[in-house]
Amino acid sequence: MGSPISTPEQGRFERRALEVLAHPRMQAAVAELHDYWLDMIKPQPEMRASFDSKYPEVVFGAIIWSLNTDKERPAVVTISRIPHQLEGLEIPGSRWGLDNPDSVYRVIPIDGSERYVIRGRVPNPRLTENYFTLWTDKMATVDVLDGKSLHLDADGRFEIFVDSDEKGNRLDHVRSAPEAKEFYIRDVIMDWANERVNELSIERLGAPPKSPERTMDQQVDDAIAMLRLNIDNTARWNRQALDKPVNAFDFTIDRDTDGALRNQIYVMGHFQLADDEALVVDVGLGGADYFLAPITNQWGTTNDIQNRTASLNLNQSVRNGDDTLTYVVSRADPGVHNWIDPCDMPEGILTLRWAEFVTGRPGEGFGAKGRVVKLANLKNELPAETKWVSPAERADQLKVRAASYAWRVAE
Missing domain, CATH: 2.60.120.1600 (Jelly Rolls)
Structure with a gap:
């Protein structure tokens, strides 16, 4: 198996995230929300000192996630990574939200009224824990599929059908709903040396996209909105x-x-x-x-x-x-x-x-x-x-x- 994380698709999103990060309006928002968060928390000196290295990760985490929210052009993107390199580029970390170091978190946007199929392959040995959670924009669960229940072919491959219909005779199915927004997929690794995460891809079924791809200005707007939301959510969870x-x-x-x-x-x-x-x-x-x-x-x-x-x-x-x-x-x-x-x-x-x-x-x-x-x-x-x-x-x-x-x- 090749790397299920450092995929060409992942690299494309990380490069675009660097471009969004460098945009003047994004930089202005980063500076504004920097002061907003510190004023809200009023941290002790040691915690304040750690902010300088942690805040850039929260920023990049919001950008990389917000870029993969186009329901007509869904992709599989890994979030909450530590800093790393991509063909000579320094990619910031993207951790936030009380991340689990054992988890590889991947997100896939969907529209509750459309049909999709998630394809993948499981590694050997099987993951300790693996869940495909479909949730709303409020992070409430619509449906969840336990990865241990996946039906595999001889090569360890599987297909998960995603739509609002009954399961019928399909082996693996996640039932969608109008309020469904995205998949939040946790591959939990307990044996870091020997366990690997699933390979994953997503296909939207049906007609071609009706709306144009988002402009840079729209992507910046979405990133700023997600950054503010993530800051507020983190403060609330910590409380x-x-x-x-x-x-x-x-x-x-x-x-x-x-x-x-x-x-x-x-x-x-x-x-x-x-x-x-x-x-x-x-x-x-x-x-x-x-x-x-x-x-x-x-x-x-x-x-x-x-x-x-x-x-x-x-x-x-x-x-x-x-x-x-x-x-x-x-x-x-x-x-x-x-x-x-x-x-x-x-x-x-x-x-x-x-x-x-x-x-x-x-x-x-x-x-x-x-x-x-x-x-x-x-x-x-x-x-x-x-x-x-x-x-x-x-x-x-x-x-x-x-x-x-x-x-x-x-x-």
Whole structure:
């Protein structure tokens, strides 16, 4: 299989996004919304310092996504990527919205009154989790297809028919509706080194497009509107954690609206730590086959997910020997394998994710609890079976991590 991410179609959209970014009106809006966001958040100094590297990603994320909203000319575009190169061009990252480092997010615009067919091929091994979510302009789910249920031919290929009709005798079908706006496709990778995402393409059936392609001015307008919307949404989502007690996990998201995935459960919390403190997070899996603990900042992006343990999933973590895990968050490396690195930040947001429950719903022991301890007392606060690592072992862990992520940004 070739790269299912760095496709010619992806490259075409990324080049156009650079052109939109350079447009004078886009640059003026970027400057205006820069001040708007900072005035809204009024961040602490360290969080303010991180804004200078994170805001450009949110900007580019809005542009690349807004370019793929033409329902008469749908494409498959990957969003929420880290910075990378494209034939010598420096392509900014496009992360935003509390992104999941395990997920490759792709979007496809559709019109609820038209017909489409999504074609693709699955890799071997199959993905841990893969959902084709069709949603409205308010991010409410119209229909969702579990990728594990796809019917494959001998080469692993599939076809998904998309329309407002009954499924009939078609093997794979997503039922559309007038309010449907786009597909939001999550390919979730738990084994970064060995799992790959599905190949995907989209075909609109029926008559040729009736409307002309958007002009540059229209594309700039759409990008500005999406950037403002994404800023406001990020601030609103973060408040779900920031308005709760610090260093605790008191807000559970279990819904199929507002961008949340119907088949996942999210528990949010925010942390704020002194240099000599650590947040110990005790997690009960409750029978989940998928779990992720990622840190995001107040700008809605993850930090250095490739080169540092800024997130850990079930495959990257060491269990306690039962259906539980224990993580440590601290600015200084505590020497624990399950260290979620805040990348030099004293504060951040954790959006814990569980999915793929054996019985379909969380079982006994599900949940998360946070407690702040002094780093000097950490060994006394952790389970006896905790895996500790030396500096050399940490370096090896990070080397393997970086290499296992690299294929996602390879040309």
